[in-house]
Amino acid sequence: MMNQHGISVIIHTYNAEQHLERVLQSVAGFDELIVCDMESTDATLAIAERHGCRILTFPRGEHRIAEPARQFAIDRASCDWILTVDADELVSPELRDYLYAHIASEQPAAGLYLARRNYFMGRFLHAAYPDYVLRFFRREQTTWAPYVHTLPVVVGEVARIDKRRHELALEHLANDSVAVILRKTNDYSDNEQIKRSGKHYGVAALFLRPLVRFTKSYFIKGGCRDGVPGLIHALLDGVYQLVMVAKNIERRQGKP
Structure with a gap:
């Protein structure tokens, strides 16, 4: 049965053991944690199981990007609202509280762009902030095409979280x-x-x-x-x- 007032967190993984422990700790307060795994060969699944995640498997095949697995996981979520997080992104407690307040409001937007903080060569990149990503949306009003760098298509109003609210930004752990x-x-x-x-x-x-x-x-x-x-x-x-x-x-x- 669909939980109309809950939030499912979807994390797509392939050999994502490096940061996954911290990522799962950061999303522990949500209603459902889904790890959609593309046949990892490292400790990814063991970490997900330890945190009580619901694990879905999407065959990796020739895929080298996460987008083909997005819709697969969205269709199988139990909650009406979806937050998609990469396996190297942290969600702050402030952002979690903000999202629950949003869906409890009278007329919540059907989708939200979240700001993201990025790093390179050990430095925070001003040029890559706010790096808005559309990662929060109503499940039934969203479709995600299986191509690299595509955004989900949300039917309804889409808003952006103010980039000045730094405490609400996703923290991108990758330091490429x-x-x-x-x-x-x-x-x-x-x-x-x-x-x-x-x-x-x-x-x-x-x-x-x-x-x-x-x-x-x-x-x-x-x-x-x-x-x-x-x-x-x-x-x-x-x-x-x-x-x-x-x-x-x-x-x-x-x-x-």
Whole structure:
């Protein structure tokens, strides 16, 4: 039976033992904890079982991203409201209380964008804050497409939590290195080709998209305040766009 006044927390995992203990501790006060696992081979499932989580298995197959498993887990949740959390994100007690107050209000928005704090090379990134992610929503009014970097589609009003409420932001524990970002760039840009299959980028995009992304990250969003790590991260943002456009052109020319 659906719990109309409860919140199910969904965490998607694949070999997520590094941070999972802390993440599950941070969401202990919610009505239902679901770990949707993509066939982990480390201690992920043992940690989830120790915390009393409901465990769902989504076959990993050729998937390298969590999005294909999102709708699978949402459809199987027991509560009317869903909070999706990555296996390296912490939920503060203040955010938990805020979400329960929200669903108890007279006319709650059907979805909420949550701010997220990100780190790189040991530094908090001003350019990556608030990094809004749509992670809280009504179950019956939401669908999530199985493509990388897609947001759920929520039928109804969607609001944003004020970015000045730092205590309500998700804390992203990942402190990515350059090597990790480059690996993600290759994986994610491959998956982007599916979502952008109708796009036809030209040669100009090889220059313009990286330049625009670097300018936005470094100057407009404040990466220049983060020293050398901010400069490197902004450049890597530009590299992502370059790789994504190059693969689009390669695909249209029929190259393997």
